[in-house]
Amino acid sequence: MSKPYYVEIVEKVFEKTKDMRTDEFKWLGKIIQRWDAVDKVTGKPLFTLDLVNRIRDAVFLYTVRTKYAHARIKKIDVSDAARYPGVIRVITAKDIPGVNDVGYVIPDQPLIADKKVRYIGDTVAVIVAENYHAAVEAADLVSVEYEPLRPILDPLEIVEWGGLREKEHELIHEERGSDVVSRYKIRRGDIKKAEQEAAVIVENEYRTPFQEHAYLEPEAAIAWVEADGSVSIIASTQCPFDVRKAVSQVLGLPFNKVRVRVPLLGGGFGGKEDVANDIASKAALAAVLTGRPAIIFHTREESIIGHSKRHPMIARYRHMARRDGTLLGVEAEIILDTGAYASLGPFVGWRAIVHSTGPYKVPNAKVDLAVVYTNHVYAGAFRGFGSPQVTFAFERQMDLLAEELGIDPVDLRLKNILRNGDRTVHGQLLDHGVGLEEAIKKVVEASNWYEKRKLYGKPQGNIVRGIGISAFYHGNSIGAEGADFSTATIIINRDGTITYRTGLTDFGQGAQQGIMNIIAEVLGVPPSYIHLEPPDTSATPDAGPTVASRSTVMGGNAALVAAYRLRERLNKLAAELLGCSEDEIVIDAPDVYCRSDKSLHMTWQELVEQAFWKGVPLQEFGYFRAPPAEWDEETGQGAPYMHYTFGAVVTEVVVDLETGVVRVERAYTAYDIGRVINRVGAELHAEGGFIQGMGYALMEDIYHSKEGYVYNKTLSTYHVPLMLDTPEEIKSFFVEAGFKRGPFGAKGLGEPSITGIAASIANAVAHALSAGKLINAIPLTPDRVYMVIKKKGLNPF
Amino acid sequence: MAEYKPIPVTLIVNGKEYKLEVPPYERLIDTLRYRLGFTSVKEGCGRGECGTCIVLVNGRPRHSCLTLTATVDGAEITTVEGLAPKGKLHAVQKAMLDTHGVQCGFCTPGILLMMKALLDRNPDPSDEEIKEWLSSNICRCGSYLRYLKAVKLAAKYIKEGKIYFDEEEARKTLIANIPR
Numbered sequence: 001m002s003k004p005y006y007v008e009i010v011e012k013v014f015e016k017t018k019d020m021r022t023d024e025f026k027w028l029g030k031i032i033q034r035w036d037a038v039d040k041v042t043g044k045p046l047f048t049l050d051l052v053n054r055i056r057d058a059v060f061l062y063t064v065r066t067k068y069a070h071a072r073i074k075k076i077d078v079s080d081a082a083r084y085p086g087v088i089r090v091i092t093a094k095d096i097p098g099v100n101d102v103g104y105v106i107p108d109q110p111l112i113a114d115k116k117v118r119y120i121g122d123t124v125a126v127i128v129a130e131n132y133h134a135a136v137e138a139a140d141l142v143s144v145e146y147e148p149l150r151p152i153l154d155p156l157e158i159v160e161w162g163g164l165r166e167k168e169h170e171l172i173h174e175e176r177g178s179d180v181v182s183r184y185k186i187r188r189g190d191i192k193k194a195e196q197e198a199a200v201i202v203e204n205e206y207r208t209p210f211q212e213h214a215y216l217e218p219e220a221a222i223a224w225v226e227a228d229g230s231v232s233i234i235a236s237t238q239c240p241f242d243v244r245k246a247v248s249q250v251l252g253l254p255f256n257k258v259r260v261r262v263p264l265l266g267g268g269f270g271g272k273e274d275v276a277n278d279i280a281s282k283a284a285l286a287a288v289l290t291g292r293p294a295i296i297f298h299t300r301e302e303s304i305i306g307h308s309k310r311h312p313m314i315a316r317y318r319h320m321a322r323r324d325g326t327l328l329g330v331e332a333e334i335i336l337d338t339g340a341y342a343s344l345g346p347f348v349g350w351r352a353i354v355h356s357t358g359p360y361k362v363p364n365a366k367v368d369l370a371v372v373y374t375n376h377v378y379a380g381a382f383r384g385f386g387s388p389q390v391t392f393a394f395e396r397q398m399d400l401l402a403e404e405l406g407i408d409p410v411d412l413r414l415k416n417i418l419r420n421g422d423r424t425v426h427g428q429l430l431d432h433g434v435g436l437e438e439a440i441k442k443v444v445e446a447s448n449w450y451e452k453r454k455l456y457g458k459p460q461g462n463i464v465r466g467i468g469i470s471a472f473y474h475g476n477s478i479g480a481e482g483a484d485f486s487t488a489t490i491i492i493n494r495d496g497t498i499t500y501r502t503g504l505t506d507f508g509q510g511a512q513q514g515i516m517n518i519i520a521e522v523l524g525v526p527p528s529y530i531h532l533e534p535p536d537t538s539a540t541p542d543a544g545p546t547v548a549s550r551s552t553v554m555g556g557n558a559a560l561v562a563a564y565r566l567r568e569r570l571n572k573l574a575a576e577l578l579g580c581s582e583d584e585i586v587i588d589a590p591d592v593y594c595r596s597d598k599s600l601h602m603t604w605q606e607l608v609e610q611a612f613w614k615g616v617p618l619q620e621f622g623y624f625r626a627p628p629a630e631w632d633e634e635t636g637q638g639a640p641y642m643h644y645t646f647g648a649v650v651t652e653v654v655v656d657l658e659t660g661v662v663r664v665e666r667a668y669t670a671y672d673i674g675r676v677i678n679r680v681g682a683e684l685h686a687e688g689g690f691i692q693g694m695g696y697a698l699m700e701d702i703y704h705s706k707e708g709y710v711y712n713k714t715l716s717t718y719h720v721p722l723m724l725d726t727p728e729e730i731k732s733f734f735v736e737a738g739f740k741r742g743p744f745g746a747k748g749l750g751e752p753s754i755t756g757i758a759a760s761i762a763n764a765v766a767h768a769l770s771a772g773k774l775i776n777a778i779p780l781t782p783d784r785v786y787m788v789i790k791k792k793g794l795n796p797f
Numbered sequence: 798m799a800e801y802k803p804i805p806v807t808l809i810v811n812g813k814e815y816k817l818e819v820p821p822y823e824r825l826i827d828t829l830r831y832r833l834g835f836t837s838v839k840e841g842c843g844r845g846e847c848g849t850c851i852v853l854v855n856g857r858p859r860h861s862c863l864t865l866t867a868t869v870d871g872a873e874i875t876t877v878e879g880l881a882p883k884g885k886l887h888a889v890q891k892a893m894l895d896t897h898g899v900q901c902g903f904c905t906p907g908i909l910l911m912m913k914a915l916l917d918r919n920p921d922p923s924d925e926e927i928k929e930w931l932s933s934n935i936c937r938c939g940s941y942l943r944y945l946k947a948v949k950l951a952a953k954y955i956k957e958g959k960i961y962f963d964e965e966e967a968r969k970t971l972i973a974n975i976p977r
């Protein structure tokens with residue numbers, strides 16, 4: 001089978017540039033001010049709710065949520081609420097013209113509940129009023145008769161260890177016939193044999209918490225009906241095409257009658273996926289039912305109970321090794337709690353199992369994973385997508401193994417890591433582009449690891465320091481999770497400026513700047529020539545969801561393909577006009593000239609103008625589809641992702657023995673991202689990802705009461721890192737082991753930047769306290785750490 | 798909602814006087830955003846916990862989500878729109894660009910105003926002081942280390958007498974010269 005043209009272009013560009021140093025490029029890897037920075041520091045109206053002032057005659061929505069986390073609905077009476085002054089109407093499930101479902105992967109999540117509620121954030125009605133206050137006040141007047149059911153909050157009530165069989169229980173999703181959403185497995189080699197051959201076996205149980213995205217911009221959506229009956233929506237969403245699908249389904253409209261636009265996002269981190277389907281559908285419904293523009297926004301409390309979280313994990317791991325440290329096998333059972341709805345749970349579970357044994361050569365493996373429902377807040381996508389959970393577990397295991405064998409943790413890792421030419425636990429051959437060893441060496445050297453590892457771990461008065469490492473990998477793009485393609489449109493306008501359109505959103509981390517750098521590099525124009533159009537489902541082709549760190553690789557490849565084809569045409573035309581060969585043409589806008597004779601010169605504007613008169617098309621559509629992933633459901637063998645980003649993190653912590661408070665003093669991160677495309681963005685990812693990962697390691701969790709209520713729904717009770725918590729220094733290094741099917745060799749960094757953080761911090765705390773198996777759960781809050789200090793007899797009192 | 802008699806209030810926002818009549822329960826954030834159109838003022842929590850809504854009231858930082866408009870009658874209020882004359886950037890804005898502190902930008906307005914208030918009070922703050930002050934603002938994108946550098950850089954600019962910078966110039970400077 002011949003290669004598709006787009007793969008050929010990407011590989012050709014890689015081949016041509018793979019030996020170049022990044023500093024030899026004009027725009028790639030340079031310190032470039034992002035396109036929207038000035039607008040942001042001057043406070044321009046860039047976010048969804050900033051546009052409210054431009055909407056006339058709007059109605060406001062407020063969501064009425066359930067009183068119980070698990071109950072059957074007997075009756076809903078909205079008549080009192082509907083009579084409240086200012087209320088226009090109260091929407092319940094029976095007002096939905098299309099399908100009452102906003103489930104992301106499987107149809108298990110009603111937009112408005114009418115039979116059963118399954119967690120404390122479920123919607124039972126939506127108030128539509130002349131103003132926001134009236135809508136909120138009327139919410140209390142909706143009366144619902146419930147038959148409360150016992151909430152199930154422990155995933156171990158759903159499945160049991162020793163095979164993860166489903167237990168006898170009253171089903172949360174009786175319509176599905178099971179509360180296990182999905183199961184995955186890996187079977188490689190012969191685990192029994194590995195066990196017999198092993199000189200040491202270490203085993204432990206691990207727990208990780210919920211994590212709330214806490215993006216600073218709460219969700220919002222505005223919807224109105226156009227004159228032709230189509231519906232327009234502006235929403236803070238990561239995935240405009242998924243919102244379009246959800247709204248179409250709820251309203252019973254075809255896709256081309258629903259238009260979704262996305263202004264800038266005040267953070268996303270994976271959280272603005274399904275919740276956007278929910279609020280956009282509500283707004284669209286209200287707009288259709290009232291004929292007026294409809295505005296919905298979440299307060300912080302609604303945001304915290306209304307959108308998905310990172311899946312908590314419970315896992316049991318057994319690692320087997322030879323005396324010299326060679327890994328022989330990994331056996332594990334992993335349970336992910338997806339809460340009341342599947343959301344992206346099935347995909348998260350799959351990514352988790354793919355990464356469950358880490359970036360190591362594992363000849364024998366037996367891993368089982370189940371994603372189960374409970375009556376918790378539902379869990380879905382969050383930066384890392386199942387990886388940080390398993391990375392915490394397998395990296396703690398590696399440290400336990402090192403301890404057991406008396407080998408330094410770095411040396412143990414270096415003995416087992418994947419290198420070029422090795423096969424992953426899925427049997428995937430990695431023939432190039434594996435930069436893990438270099439990443440580990442960078443952080444080890446920068447942190448002065450060996451010396452500090454000896455020095456730390458000994459109490460000095462009331463404090464003790466520790467140093468820890470983690471190594472990890474992260475599959476690029478969505479792999480076998482779904483159709484993996486991306487698109488971009490580039491138009492060179494007659495005045496020489498460039499319009500760039502994509503369906504991928506920018507959560508705020510600046511991924512789009514990376515793509516603009518690629519376009520600039522290929523075309524030979526400064527990035528300032530390029531105007532980025534906001535995603536618009538009616539004007540941009542479907543580029544798939546903005547998830548899975550796919551912007552730079554997938555979006556970048558689509559843009560690269562489009563820019564490359566434009567450049568070919570421009571080179572041809574310039575060669576004709578200037579009288580030299582095509583590969584002699586240098587474009588360094590505003591200058592265009594022949595390499596050997598700079599006097600053969602014209603301007604970029606002249607070239608564009610000539611193209612216009614000569615009929616050379618100056619618009620191009622770029623498409624890229626990732627090579628199809630392979631995955632055998634029975635054995636977990638195949639090639640799950642096209643490639644992997646690798647990384648290593650060293651963290652230094654200081655533990656207060658009186659209080660159990662852990663502080664991170666310094667951190668060193670190294671990521672193999674193939675090629676640094678967007679230097680500022682990469683550095684900010686490394687820093688911001690570290691800080692978010694530090695929150696996950698040390699302070700963040702969602703606490704439910706036994707009735708299923710959420711205790712911490714505010715930012716003063718749900719703690720995220722502040723400036724005072726931030727380490728003195730986060731040093732970031734980048735390794736550039738190019739991947740031939742990434743743009744200029746690049747790989748993604750969005751998610752990898754959080755994947756190994758908690759593991760590295762936990763390993764440092766374990767080192768500080770010589771705590772071994774006792775550090776087996778995060779967050780390492782003071783109370784949890786203090787219990788360990790006490791058990792170890794390290795407390796000063 | 799019960800009807801209340803509107804209260805007459807005068808606000809001087811970014812140097813311009815506004816005479817308004819507002820309901821007694823109206824929050825300053827809503828007056829600024831929805832009545833007057835200063836949408837740089839952001840609402841991240843509505844409870845005084847995130848700092849995105851911070852504005853300067855008579856030069857002091859204040860959560861506009863916890864302030865009733867009627868209680869600040871006659872006050873001078875500064876939002877990001879008023880940090881510098883039209884077409885100019887204030888030193889804190891320039892420093893924010895130069896240190897690449899901007900990510901999603903939702904926390905940025907509140908952070909810039911805190912920086913300005915801090916430097917007005919102490920032109921040469923210590924690291925500890927900066928951390929303490931800016932810990933009233935959450936930045937979930939995690940640009941904290943950049944903010945530390947930005948405050949110091951802005952302090953330096955101001956000390957050198959460079960308080961305002963040209964906005965157009967800053968837009969054109971794509972490769973910023975950053976002290977790293």
Ligand code: FES
Nearest residue numbers: 843845846848862
């Ligand atoms: S909105 Fe005022 S502090 Fe968060």
Ligand code: FES
Nearest residue numbers: 901904936937938
């Ligand atoms: S830049 Fe996004 S919250 Fe600070």
